[in-house]
Amino acid sequence: MSEVVSLARELIRFDTTNTDDARTATGERAVAEFVAERLEDAGYEPIYVEPAPRRGNVVVRLPGADPGRGALLVHGHLDVVPADASDWSVPPFEGEIRQGYLWGRGAIDMKHMVAMSLAVARRFKRDGIVPERDIVFAFLADEEAGGGLGAGWLVDHRPELFEGVTEAISEVGGFSYTVRDDVRAYLVETAEKGSMWLRLKVRGAAGHGSLVHTDNAAVKLAAALTRLDSHRFPLVLTEPVREFLTGVSELTGEPLDPDDPETAVARLGSLARMIGATLRDTANTTMLSAGYKANVVPAVAEATVDGRMLPGREAAFERELAEVLGPGVEMEWDTLPPVQTTFDGRLVDAMAAAIEAEDPGARVLPYMLAAGTDAKSFQRLGIRHFGFAPLRLPPDLDFTSLFHGVDERVPIDGLEFGDRVLDRLLRTC
Numbered sequence: 192m193s194e195v196v197s198l199a200r201e202l203i204r205f206d207t208t209n210t211d212d213a214r215t216a217t218g219e220r221a222v223a224e225f226v227a228e229r230l231e232d233a234g235y236e237p238i239y240v241e242p243a244p245r246r247g248n249v250v251v252r253l254p255g256a257d258p259g260r261g262a263l264l265v266h267g268h269l270d271v272v273p274a275d276a277s278d279w280s281v282p283p284f285e286g287e288i289r290q291g292y293l294w295g296r297g298a299i300d301m302k303h304m305v306a307m308s309l310a311v312a313r314r315f316k317r318d319g320i321v322p323e324r325d326i327v328f329a330f331l332a333d334e335e336a337g338g339g340l341g342a343g344w345l346v347d348h349r350p351e352l353f354e355g356v357t358e359a360i361s362e363v364g365g366f367s368y369t370v371r372d373d374v375r376a377y378l379v380e381t382a383e384k385g386s387m388w389l390r391l392k393v394r395g396a397a398g399h400g401s402l403v404h405t406d407n408a409a410v411k412l413a414a415a416l417t418r419l420d421s422h423r424f425p426l427v428l429t430e431p432v433r434e435f436l437t438g439v440s441e442l443t444g445e446p447l448d449p450d451d452p453e454t455a456v457a458r459l460g461s462l463a464r465m466i467g468a469t470l471r472d473t474a475n476t477t478m479l480s481a482g483y484k485a486n487v488v489p490a491v492a493e494a495t496v497d498g499r500m501l502p503g504r505e506a507a508f509e510r511e512l513a514e515v516l517g518p519g520v521e522m523e524w525d526t527l528p529p530v531q532t533t534f535d536g537r538l539v540d541a542m543a544a545a546i547e548a549e550d551p552g553a554r555v556l557p558y559m560l561a562a563g564t565d566a567k568s569f570q571r572l573g574i575r576h577f578g579f580a581p582l583r584l585p586p587d588l589d590f591t592s593l594f595h596g597v598d599e600r601v602p603i604d605g606l607e608f609g610d611r612v613l614d615r616l617l618r619t620c
């Protein structure tokens with residue numbers, strides 16, 4: 192078994208479930224110690240940081256040939272979302288290998304990239320390979336709950352660990368999309384939508400459930416949420432989405448009408464939902480509560496809405512939400528800003544070259560992620576972010592449904608491909 196596969200397998204065997212509840216999310220210390228030991232074996236002196244009990248983070252720096260160039264950060268999170276074993280075909284924390292896949296929670300989100308980074312970091316140190324610029328490897332806790340005890344904490348409290356870092360790579364990108372026959376595009380994330388988690392509250396008149404009521408908080412909230420659900424935010428063709436759709440159109444020969452990108456998105460098969468979510472802002476109701484007894488009309492009804500806005504749409508999104516929900520709905524929210532960089536420069540050229548060397552004829556294309564990652568924290572240090580965790584996938588695999596999904600798995604040959612691409616990239620970038 193190759194080193195990258197065996198590392199990925201061992202990483203999956205640590206149950207690092209992050210429930211968002213600090214009392215139960217306790218697996219990261221053991222996996223972080225495992226990562227630190229593997230780095231020590233190879234000759235590093237890892238820095239271990241534990242912002243809260245059992246929430247481990249590990250950082251090392253590999254000096255490059257030209258200290259004058261900005262450093263590259265390669266980061267990955269060690270935590271995973273919960274997995275209910277009764278839904279799975281295999282036990283989710285055993286790292287089973289069957290049918291050419293390594294199975295388990297975290298196989299693609301994102302212990303595969305952690306394993307690749309660890310394998311390359313170890314190889315470079317053992318073989319005395321000096322990259323062209325400093326590389327900082329960071330293995331992080333708590334991404335699945337927003338990174339408050341991982342990336343976010345380190346950025347606030349240990350920024351010196353990222354001294355001189357100008358660019359970063361991590362999830363979610365670098366994976367292949369088979370455009371036609373044997374022609375693949377590799378998607379590089381250059382932007383992320385921002386998020387706005389809203390808590391909504393509607394007040395009405397409480398009273399006995401047997402009387403006539405015209406001011407029912409639950410009903411008013413339900414009406415507002417229904418309006419929001421049927422509302423479509425304006426279509427905005429942002430630069431990364433336009434570049435992505437143009438690139439796919441060049442590869443397929445199917446024309447792209449810039450006034451009607453939705454037709455082009457509909458042709459993308461399993462990627463259609465993911466790319467479709469980056470054409471507009473979205474707002475989905477995720478939690479709802481009101482009332483406590485069958486015969487009491489509640490005075491208050493509450494809901495949570497997961498809002499996601501495109502870069503440049505922060506203020507407009509907020510205004511439009513308030514307008515659609517109407518004056519009777521009180522809003523409170525937490526936001527994380529969108530992330531965006533341009534698809535150019537030496538690092539991007541090196542990504543394209545590394546992919547081309549391992550998959551001749553393939554093309555790298557930028558795209559926007561509808562969700563968020565630790566990039567949002569590192570952006571606060573002025574670091575440019577690219578989602579690039581290289582992976583070659585079989586054409587029929589519905590990759591996006593594996594994220595946080597049942598039977599998460601990574602193709603073994605795709606993982607080994609990713610290890611070779613990452614190795615090439617980190618030597619030359």
Ligand SMILES: [Zn+2]
Nearest residue numbers: 300301334362
């Ligand atoms: Zn992830």
